[in-house]
Amino acid sequence: MKNKRRMIFRIVSLLIVLIIAAAMFVIGRGHTVYFDNKTIEYKGQEYKAYHKVLVTVDGKQVAKLSPRDRGMADIMGQSITMNLEITDEKGGTPHSHKVTLGVPYNMDGVILNIPALMAGQPEEAYLSEFVITAPAVEEEVETDDMDMGDMGDMGTDMGDDMGTDMGGDMGDDMSDDAGGDAGGM
Numbered sequence: 324m325k326n327k328r329r330m331i332f333r334i335v336s337l338l339i340v341l342i343i344a345a346a347m348f349v350i351g352r353g354h355t356v357y358f359d360n361k362t363i364e365y366k367g368q369e370y371k372a373y374h375k376v377l378v379t380v381d382g383k384q385v386a387k388l389s390p391r392d393r394g395m396a397d398i399m400g401q402s403i404t405m406n407l408e409i410t411d412e413k414g415g416t417p418h419s420h421k422v423t424l425g426v427p428y429n430m431d432g433v434i435l436n437i438p439a440l441m442a443g444q445p446e447e448a449y450l451s452e453f454v455i456t457a458p459a460v461e462e463e464v465e466t467d468d469m470d471m472g473d474m475g476d477m478g479t480d481m482g483d484d485m486g487t488d489m490g491g492d493m494g495d496d497m498s499d500d501a502g503g504d505a506g507g508m
Contacts, residue, residue: 353397354399359388360389378396388437406421430453
């Protein structure tokens with residue numbers, strides 16, 4: 324009787340822990356949401372960027388976007404509720420929209436294109452995954468190993484070519500090149 328009661332208590336405790344773990348796994352999942360105010364073309368239709376977009380999440384303004392701008396917010400959970408205050412063109416009257424979206428579980432970084440979202444396009448048009456691209460790897464250029472003795476002569480040779488004396492006597496160099504004495508120097 325005592326062993327049976329102990330076994331039931333352990334199973335119930337394990338089930339409670341598993342339920343809490345599953346709930347925390349879904350609820351506590353963090354995402355970074357990027358808001359794009361960029362012109363987008365989808366199925367031959369172009370959706371122009373707005374003049375200005377103010378994005379508010381959980382009562383805090385997280386982005387003020389001009390055309391071609393991107394803002395971001397970190398969220399917890401599988402949905403985001405945001406208030407968008409949109410000004411279509413310069414000098415226009417802003418209009419507000421409250422939007423609630425589900426965030427895909429498998430994406431850490433999510434890009435929302437606001438013009439496509441507000442035009443009522445499907446999820447594939449306004450939602451994409453933010454992928455960090457690796458920087459391009461530069462090729463190493465192989466250089467020949469030069470003897471340090473050769474580099475010492477380079478300074479005087481360059482000076483001779485330019486007509487300046489870089490520490491050597493120009494007259495001696497000329498006499499060596501001419502194959503004889505250049506005026507008795």
